[in-house]
Amino acid sequence: MCSHHDPNDHVFYRNPTKYYPQADRGEGIYIIDTQGKRYIDGCGGAVVVSIGHGSHKVREAMLEQADKVAFTHGSQFTTRAARELAARLAGMAPEGLNRVYFLSGGSEAIETSIKMARQYQVDRGRGGKYKVISRWSSYHGNTLGALALSGHTGRRKYYQPLIQHTPHIGPAYCYRCPFGRTPDACGLECAEELEKAILYEGPDSVSAFIAEPVVGATAGAVVPRDGYFQRVREICDAYDVLLIVDEVMTGVGRTGRNFGIDHWGVAPDLLVCAKGLASGYTPLFCVIASEEIHRTIQEGSGAFVHGHTYSQNPLSCAIGLAVLDTIQEEGLIQRSAEMGQVLLDALQGLSSHPIVGDIRGLGLFAGVEFVRDKQTKAPFAPGQKIHARITERAFAHELIVYPGSGGADGVHGDHILLAPPFIITRDQIAEMVDILDRVIGEISAELQEEGAL
Known part of the structure; x- marks a missing residue:
């Protein structure tokens, strides 16, 4: 009993x-309590x-x-x-x-990528480049540096006085397009805003742009x-800005490819995984860097001025x-792609509910967004905590889902994330969606009944 x-x-x-x-033990897609x-x-x-x-x-x-040997220092x-x-x-x-630079936490890995980008700029003689542009409706971690990059008002508000100011742009969020566009009339304004931000900040001051391939x-x-x-x-290349992709959630098969960015055939300069x-x-994360970044630091300072106890x-x-x-032998990345489509297809049935606004995802990484009004996409009041109510009720029915809030504007908005193990079966997906x-x-x-709809 735990309380x-x-x-x-x-x-x-x-x-x-x-x-x-x-929790007592885990078996396959299940966790069994005491x-x-x-x-x-x-x-x-x-x-x-x-x-x-x-x-x-893994046990063996x-x-x-x-x-x-269980521990050596890097x-x-x-x-x-x-x-x-x-x-x-x-x-x-x-x-x-x-x-590959190994680490033991996601926030730690994000901050490593930012410091790596900064040292690269200094070591190549571009010491004025230090700003990192990120997006609103993003999450990059809970340490103060990672939180500064994160674009989520609710997570930032307590710590705002401690957080360094960093530039943010609008997200690539088709359901709630910040530019009032629909997909058929989209001019990729969300991408073009990056160029505007770089020009406003001054290209000589911008080190990198960081984004999640699929926002989690x-x-x-x-x-x-x-x-x-x-x-x-293209924009990063035009202004000599590094592209960092945050694959902490999307990496190693979660979206049905090795990495989420692979869906668009784009190679970043730094990739944070996963x-x-x-x-x-075990806690294991890493930053995968380009040979150019590694060579520049090697020939410049000669050492990356950074380190953590459990690196490597x-x-x-x-x-x-x-x-x-295990992933390779069991073909689990392909399975994530196949079962992900099964999951997304099954989830479409939820759209009949009056509070389900949008269902989306890629691979075994899916989201369901909840709204008060489907026509206007108006979110619920934050105090109603719809995401928490749904998560707690699902938990009572022995299904674990991941809740989130603030997607609409940093404060309003409710959703849940679904990301089961890649070994999940069709029957188990059907059971999940049924619950x-x-x-x-x-x-x-x-x-x-409460008059909230």
Whole structure:
């Protein structure tokens, strides 16, 4: 039994007012608690679990590496596990990206990419370039530097006095186009706004532009239209600005390709990867850099002025290799593409509910956005916490989904993310969607009774 009322529980929970059941074990797409309840992990925790829970292959790799050496510091040694994993990732990454810097957290990896971009600019004699442009309705992490780049008012408001000002532009969000366009009349204004921002800031002061290929936590699997990232790449090239893609959620097969950016055939300069790299078996993230960035730092300062204790951790790297082996041997990236289409097709049935405004996604990465009025797309008042109500009700029905808010304007807007393990079956997808259908129906009826619709 786990509860905030338990005097023997000394954990500082993320939400100290909430009751958390105690997880006992994981099997495939399920997490089982100590009461025997069996939950469908419909969002892979926080879009993390790709190969499923309870992998024996990962367990064996973990034990084998632990029997050799579990920890070495990245300033003193390299290891076979680190070298092999870097080679595998370089082989998977977009063209030109072939140097891998390992880390143990997403926010840590984002800030590493920003510092890497900055040192590259200094080492090539362009020390005036320091600004990083990002987008509203984005999320890049919770540390202060990553939060400065994130475009989510609700997550930023407590810490605003501590956050460095960074320039933001509008998102590529077709359902709520910031430019009032419809897809058939789109002139990629959201991409053109990057050029305007670079010119306003001064091209000689802009180091990089960072974006998620598919927006995750803050807007719920928002997929840009074709042409967006191609145009962004052109603009970055024209003004000597680095393109950083945040693939913390979308990397390693989540969207049905190696990386989300692969859908548009664009090669960034830096790629931040990825919750799915270790499928939750260990904290393992990385930045994959171009040879040009690596060479410039090597020939300039001679060393990247940066480091973390668990960078290049051999135990984590061995686990990452076992996860990639599993993904390759079981064809799980192709399966993510196929099952992702099954999931998106099944979710379309939810559009009959009065509060479902939009359903979207790519691969096994899908979002459902909720609205008070379908015609006007008007969101619910933030205090109604529709995303939380739906998530809690689904949890009571033993389905875990990932809630989000603020997609409409940083404060208003409700959605859920669905990102189950790639091993999910058609029947399990049908069960997930059936539970959601029931839950959304119940809450729609309650909102009508409350006069909130």
